[in-house]
Amino acid sequence: MGTLTIGCFASLVGSKSLDFSLKLAKAALDKGHKVNIWLSSNATIMAKANQKHLKDYSHSEKYVRELLERGVEICECEACALARGIQKAETVEGVEWSAMHWYLAKIYNSDRVVHIGGE
Amino acid sequence: MKLCIFVNDFKTVTDTVERLSAEKLGLIFIQNGVFHATIKENGKSSHLLEKPASFYVLAEDLATRGLTDADVDKRVKIVNYGDVVDLIFNEYEKIIWL
Numbered sequence: 001m002g003t004l005t006i007g008c009f010a011s012l013v014g015s016k017s018l019d020f021s022l023k024l025a026k027a028a029l030d031k032g033h034k035v036n037i038w039l040s041s042n043a044t045i046m047a048k049a050n051q052k053h054l055k056d057y058s059h060s061e062k063y064v065r066e067l068l069e070r071g072v073e074i075c076e077c078e079a080c081a082l083a084r085g086i087q088k089a090e091t092v093e094g095v096e097w098s099a100m101h102w103y104l105a106k107i108y109n110s111d112r113v114v115h116i117g118g119e
Numbered sequence: 120m121k122l123c124i125f126v127n128d129f130k131t132v133t134d135t136v137e138r139l140s141a142e143k144l145g146l147i148f149i150q151n152g153v154f155h156a157t158i159k160e161n162g163k164s165s166h167l168l169e170k171p172a173s174f175y176v177l178a179e180d181l182a183t184r185g186l187t188d189a190d191v192d193k194r195v196k197i198v199n200y201g202d203v204v205d206l207i208f209n210e211y212e213k214i215i216w217l
Contacts, residue, residue, distance in 0.1 A: 002208050016150050017127065023179075027200035033208065112207050114125070116216050 002111035003034040007103055009117055011042035017116050018043055022063040024114065029070050036110070037067070038103040039095075040077040044086055047076050047095040061092060068094040075102050121145075123211035126152035126167070132217040136167055144172035145211055147203060148195070153180045156195040168194050175206065 006025055010017035021043075025035045039046055051061040068074060075096040081088075088097050096102070107113050122141035126132055127150040136146070146167060148156045155165040156176040168174060174195040181191070191197060198206070207214060 004204075004207065020127075020149060023200050024203065028204045031201060031204045031208075033204065112212075112214060114207070114214050114216060116125075 001032040001034070003036070003109065004028045004112045004114070005036040005038065005103075005106040005110040007038040007040065007107075007113070007115045008043040008046070009041040009115075011045065018046055018060060021114075021116050022046075022060060022067070025067055025072060026063070029067070029072065035067070035072045036106040037072060037074045038077070038106065039074065040080050040100075040103070042084075044076050044081040044084055047074065047081075047091040048086055049090055049092045064092050064095065068092070073106075077103075120213055121211045123147060123206060123214050125149055125214070125216045126155060127217065128152055129154040129158075133167060135217055136170070139215070140171075143211070144170065145206065146170070146172050146174050147198070147206065148174070148176040149180050151184075153177065153184060153186065156192055157181070157186050157190040164192050168192060173210075175202070177203065 006021050008018055008021040025037055028035050046060045047064060051059060053059040064074060075098050078097045078099060120141050121143040123145040124136060126146055126148050129151045153176050155167050175198045176191060176195050178197050178199050188197060
């Protein structure tokens with residue numbers, strides 16, 4: 001089995017790329033791989049707690065909690081989050097906060113990398 | 120190099136894809152990119168399907184757009200998320216997202 005690092009820069013609603021990254025992460029876990037997720041730019045909204053799950057609306061908090069419970073390391077770009085007014089206390093417990101070096105280190109130690117661009 | 124490209128849009132990415140080549144090339148159509156696997160404009164299918172590559176389309180993104188297996192061009196293989204993971208790890212080395 002291998003290690004997959006997913007970097008996601010896309011926003012929560014609209015582009016569906018964030019949904020894709022979560023589903024890909026889950027599928028890789030199901031196949032026995034290790035997964036890391038780096039959230040940057042608009043994707044930092046994904047780790048915000050207390051998301052209301054509206055019908056037909058992208059909703060990631062449930063996924064984030066499930067993935068964390070299954071051992072996925074999820075890290076937010078601190079600068080991107082703060083720039084969007086997201087404070088660490090507001091994020092889902094277990095999501096790390098760091099800078100780009102976290103992502104680079106994961107990339108360096110991964111078998112495969114999928115970098116999902118933003119809008 | 121074994122290169123895999125995620126094509127997640129229909130219109131805006133084709134010029135980049137056209138320029139890319141590799142020892143082994145795979146195109147995975149997802150989100151609105153699935154229309155490359157199904158649409159026929161003026162009776163002609165997507166010119167991306169002319170590339171010397173293997174083609175895959177994500178079943179879930181077909182379904183959310185009301186498309187069925189019958190709509191998919193014969194050159195394209197229908198895959199699910201688990202298959203995509205296997206493709207990433209076993210068939211290709213580098214991955215691009217367009």
